[in-house]
Amino acid sequence: MSVDKSKIETAVKMILEAVGEDPNRPGIIDTPARVARMYEEVFSGLHEDPKKHLEVYFSEEYDQYVVVQDIVFHSMCEHHLLPFFGRVHVAYYPENNEVVGLSKIARVTDVISRRPQLQERMGKQIGDTIANSIQSKGVMVVIEAEHMCMVMRGIKKPGAITKTIYSTGIFKEDLAMRQEVLNLIKG
Ligand SMILES: [Zn+2]
Numbered sequence: 001m002s003v004d005k006s007k008i009e010t011a012v013k014m015i016l017e018a019v020g021e022d023p024n025r026p027g028i029i030d031t032p033a034r035v036a037r038m039y040e041e042v043f044s045g046l047h048e049d050p051k052k053h054l055e056v057y058f059s060e061e062y063d064q065y066v067v068v069q070d071i072v073f074h075s076m077c078e079h080h081l082l083p084f085f086g087r088v089h090v091a092y093y094p095e096n097n098e099v100v101g102l103s104k105i106a107r108v109t110d111v112i113s114r115r116p117q118l119q120e121r122m123g124k125q126i127g128d129t130i131a132n133s134i135q136s137k138g139v140m141v142v143i144e145a146e147h148m149c150m151v152m153r154g155i156k157k158p159g160a161i162t163k164t165i166y167s168t169g170i171f172k173e174d175l176a177m178r179q180e181v182l183n184l185i186k187g
Pocket of ligand 1: 077078079080082147149150
């Protein structure tokens with residue numbers, strides 16, 4: 001099933017009414033349709049399998065890890081439907097000479113971030129997608145993000161950055177290697 005835009009339009013119209021707006025006011029009459037198109041875009045990752053971006057790999061003799069740093073992402077917190085955004089850093093250690101195109105790591109991040117998300121789960125999903133798609137000795141995903149639900153409402157703490165680390169295999173077991181990658185990312 002893809003996104004039901006007319007259902008979103010109806011819902012947004014109801015929200016506008018519920019908060020005391022006039023949904024027929026000229027300035028916002030097209031807002032429900034705009035929001036529906038926006039949600040179709042920002043939640044498009046629900047209807048995509050991120051693994052499809054990792055089906056092709058290159059065979060290259062390389063026995064060290066690879067770090068792709070500063071992949072900018074935007075996602076929507078599933079608790080408040082407010083954005084959270086920041087940077088994803090991914091390390092993976094190829095095994096049996098299976099090396100993936102670097103842009104594919106960014107594509108996997110795009111698919112997984114375009115869903116109602118939690119930062120913690122997002123890191124795990126990115127890591128597991130890579131770990132389950134290519135042969136590797138381990139994968140590590142570090143996410144740094146600012147959550148608008150911490151800024152606009154509730155505790156109201158702009159600038160607070162949430163950092164999460166998810167690691168598998170060698171990056172979980174070998175603490176020196178894990179530290180080396182973290183130092184590299186901090187660079
Ligand atoms: Zn939230």
